[in-house]
Amino acid sequence: MIVYLLTFILFVMGLYCLVAKKNVVKKVIGIVIMDYAVNLLLILVGYRRGGVAPILLKGMDRAKFTTQSVDPLPQALVLTSIVIGLGVLALMVALCIRLYEKYKTFDMSEIRRLRG
Amino acid sequence: MQGMTIIVKTVVRIVTSFIVLYGIYIVLYGHLTPGGGFPGGVIVAAAYILIMLAYGKEVALRSFGDKSASLLDNLGAFGFLAIALLGLTGGYFFLNFINHGQPFRLVSAGTLPLSNIAIGVKVSACLYAVFIALAIFGRAVYRAMEEPGKEER
Amino acid sequence: MVLFVVLLVFMIIGSIIAIEARNLLSSVISVGTVGFALSIAFLLLGAPDIAITQIVVEVIALIILIRGTISLDNTAIEKHRDTFAMVSALVFFGIFLAFSYVALKDMPEFGKPLMKVSQGYLQRGLQRTGAANIVMSIVLDFRGYDTLGEATVLFTSILGAFVVLRKRGRKKKEERDRARVGIPGDL
Numbered sequence: 491m492i493v494y495l496l497t498f499i500l501f502v503m504g505l506y507c508l509v510a511k512k513n514v515v516k517k518v519i520g521i522v523i524m525d526y527a528v529n530l531l532l533i534l535v536g537y538r539r540g541g542v543a544p545i546l547l548k549g550m551d552r553a554k555f556t557t558q559s560v561d562p563l564p565q566a567l568v569l570t571s572i573v574i575g576l577g578v579l580a581l582m583v584a585l586c587i588r589l590y591e592k593y594k595t596f597d598m599s600e601i602r603r604l605r606g
Numbered sequence: 607m608q609g610m611t612i613i614v615k616t617v618v619r620i621v622t623s624f625i626v627l628y629g630i631y632i633v634l635y636g637h638l639t640p641g642g643g644f645p646g647g648v649i650v651a652a653a654y655i656l657i658m659l660a661y662g663k664e665v666a667l668r669s670f671g672d673k674s675a676s677l678l679d680n681l682g683a684f685g686f687l688a689i690a691l692l693g694l695t696g697g698y699f700f701l702n703f704i705n706h707g708q709p710f711r712l713v714s715a716g717t718l719p720l721s722n723i724a725i726g727v728k729v730s731a732c733l734y735a736v737f738i739a740l741a742i743f744g745r746a747v748y749r750a751m752e753e754p755g756k757e758e759r
Numbered sequence: 760m761v762l763f764v765v766l767l768v769f770m771i772i773g774s775i776i777a778i779e780a781r782n783l784l785s786s787v788i789s790v791g792t793v794g795f796a797l798s799i800a801f802l803l804l805g806a807p808d809i810a811i812t813q814i815v816v817e818v819i820a821l822i823i824l825i826r827g828t829i830s831l832d833n834t835a836i837e838k839h840r841d842t843f844a845m846v847s848a849l850v851f852f853g854i855f856l857a858f859s860y861v862a863l864k865d866m867p868e869f870g871k872p873l874m875k876v877s878q879g880y881l882q883r884g885l886q887r888t889g890a891a892n893i894v895m896s897i898v899l900d901f902r903g904y905d906t907l908g909e910a911t912v913l914f915t916s917i918l919g920a921f922v923v924l925r926k927r928g929r930k931k932k933e934e935r936d937r938a939r940v941g942i943p944g945d946l
Binding site: 632636637642644645648651659700706710714717721 | 906920
């Protein structure tokens with residue numbers, strides 16, 4: 491319970507950084523932190539106390555493995571989500587570089603004013 | 607950008623082949639041990655990015671340019687799609703149509719190693735391509751900043 | 760349990776430093792520490808696949824972020840702080856956390872997952888796919904559509920980065936078209 495709540499606090503900190511900060515790169519960092527928090531929450535939900543990783547080894551008892559392993563489904567979903575996060579991060583950094591080239595600043599309010 | 611010092615270059619020359627080998631191992635053994643196409647592809651891409659950072663972009667682009675990177679990217683994506691479509695021969699999309707074989711062997715699990723290889727190629731080429739974009743096209747931004755007034759508006 | 764709480768507190772402190780640091784470079788490096796702590800947490804949670812992926816992706820993400828910020832203006836923006844917006848954002852986030860506390864009571868208890876669907880995957884994964892790594896059998900066989908969609912999203916994002924960053928583009932052709940039709944060049 492306390493672990494879930496701490497994950498939510500991490501998410502809220504990313505959201506705060508996204509909403510309240512003026513710097514564009516800080517906004518990108520906020521999105522990255524939110525990404526971390528969501529991935530961690532999904533893995534935490536699937537954790538079994540004292541569980542083993544969902545990978546069969548050679549001399550392992552199958553029936554015991556089924557009752558002992560952690561949940562493999564959130565892991566499969568998060569595996570794709572992490573790589574997508576990297577692609578999105580690259581796109582956001584590209585947009586930041588482009589904005590800097592156009593307006594010579596990272597300040598969001600400045601950019602809005604220059605826009606007219 | 608002519609790269610870093612000779613110490614970095616020497617270390618990179620020794621280390622890079624091992625990094626690529628480790629990435630290939632991670633991709634090939636993805637269905638038996640932790641790993642798979644995604645992390646293996648990212649490791650191979652990291653090796654190329656290391657070469658680019660240490661030796662400068664000219665050397666890296668001469669051996670593996672952006673054209674071939676995007677070509678490999680497309681090949682990986684279409685390979686994965688083709689493996690999925692070949693499942694239609696046995697009935698439905700994403701059918702594991704090859705014989706499963708003996709478990710815990712390298713050649714087992716039907717189409718999974720092939721899909722892993724396709725995804726590994728795709729992810730590595732994709733990340734290398736985006737780093738090329740950031741390195742080359744981003745460089746134009748810095749040059750435009752250094753001499754203001756010269757950039758076209 | 761205590762271990763995860765310690766790791767999460769470390770991650771929260773790292774993210775506070777990342778959010779409030781003056782210099783963008785130190786902020787980026789603080790995000791890196793949060794990501795590496797996250798990979799340790801994944802390893803302790805019984806997810807070695809995710810731990811490997813996270814630690815490698817974190818390295819590449821750090822390189823990309825530093826690449827994006829190091830030569831540009833990397834001082835934080837301090838002037839004209841909007842205190843009203845900040846306070847209202849904090850109040851709304853407090854409300855969000857309170858509601859999430861209510862919602863979390865319905866979640867399964869930590870350490871006791873539901874596993875209604877996954878039970879079947881764990882039982883039949885080896886017979887149906889022949890792969891010893893159950894996560895890979897889910898990613899590439901049982902839920903292959905997800906991976907296909909992921910490949911598409913990755914492709915699209917990289918395409919977007921290329922298009923956004925390209926300096927010269929197809930401008931000449933566009934100007935020629937405009938001249939032919941008679942539209943003035945600068946709209």
